Amino acid sequence: MAPMLEQSLFAVFLVGLLGGTHCVGMCGGIVAAISLQLPGQGTRFSYHFAYNAGRILSYAIAGAIAGAVGASTLLLKGFWPVQQGLYVVANLMLVALGLYLAGVWQAVTQIERLGVRLWRRLQPFSKRFLPVRRPAQAFALGALWGWLPCGLVYSVLISALASGSAYSGAATMLAFGLGTLPNLIAMGLFAQQLQVLTKNIWVRRMAGLLVAGFGAWGLARVALASL
Template sequence: MNIHPLPLFLVGLLGSVHCAGMCGGIVGALSLAPPRARTGVITLHPTRSAGAGVHVAAYNGGRIASYMTAGALAGGLAQGAATMTALPAAQAAACWLANLMLVALGLHLMGAWSGVARIERVGQLLWRHLRPGLARIGPPDTPARMFAAGALWGWLPCAMVYSALVTAMLSGSAGAGALTMLAFGLGTLPMMLALGLAGVRLRAWLRLLPVRIACGAGVLAFGLLGLARAAGGLPASWLQVICVAPGMAP
């Protein structure tokens, strides 16, 4: 089953305003300069060196790798259940769920509904088991440790990621699910790279209500179009490119 990568990329791009609130401070802190060996104390301080860029890239590489792993698991789960193509009712339900979550995320970004926080509590059980691993990684002073930290933070409970994972299930295979989440992760990448390098100033700009309303409206539109298509109220041809929904197999 085909899942067009463009809507997942755009959802990641617009929805990354949500990432700024959840992960902006994290990636900003992790991308600071490595500890000063002379004192033996970890002293984090901002830097604009090339090393900071490498650290930010490594962190985001780990984060996207965890998205792809989750996507492969989601797609493989659907494939193991005799594939979603053999389960039209389950496929339709997953399509509705993915787009309803986008509607919820869009409303959350616009400040119109806070129910997304309750959705994200679902993932807290897994996150409580994974978070202690950050201490075992050690100080984020090498690209390898930054990659490992990003791979763990990628499992932070996030409704936007959950909606993308439901779409990955619609892909019907582990490989397609991983590629679906890669498209989503690449959409979040510009914002996360900018947050890692620009930090506080960018986060302050992203908190402005007009910015959040504009981005939220974009995510909301994706969700509403997907719901309209799922309900059969809109043609499937050109909407396949912009709706978070499965297309026809080639």
């Protein structure tokens, strides 16, 4: 795996992990609703795992589609400015995400408006899987809820678009999804301890600066290549 891809995967994993407050705000109500309907405490982990597995699968599928669309420009001669432009946009989004994590700039949340129309068409299907009685229903509900409009998801999806292939796009979104996993699956297990970490202002600032640094380094590489 190329070093730059590894850096990008680590960056988006941090975005998912330390963007946990946003993720819990977006999906925490869904997880809580599922929890209230479940049988004994001993079986709850399998339901939450199934829900999150479905959600992350949808992220990976969206990333593969975005990566494939971005990669299609590689097949067209003379489209290097487009490829370079996508790379610049992807790194700008990393900078924006880093600033979001650091609590400096909240603009990425405005991107959620882009998916509202699609979600209005998908949301009614969720009624087919409620109330949740089997892990398979939780998985299907999670797969559907993976398309919920989310500024963080859409911002990382732009990075997937510029990743160069369907595989890299899927890997980018998978890394992000795995980053969100601890916050959501652990809500009823050790959420209090985890939230102490994710809400710590210095942890968020340092992680935000690290993510923004990855984006800034990518932009610097473009600038140096153009000299």
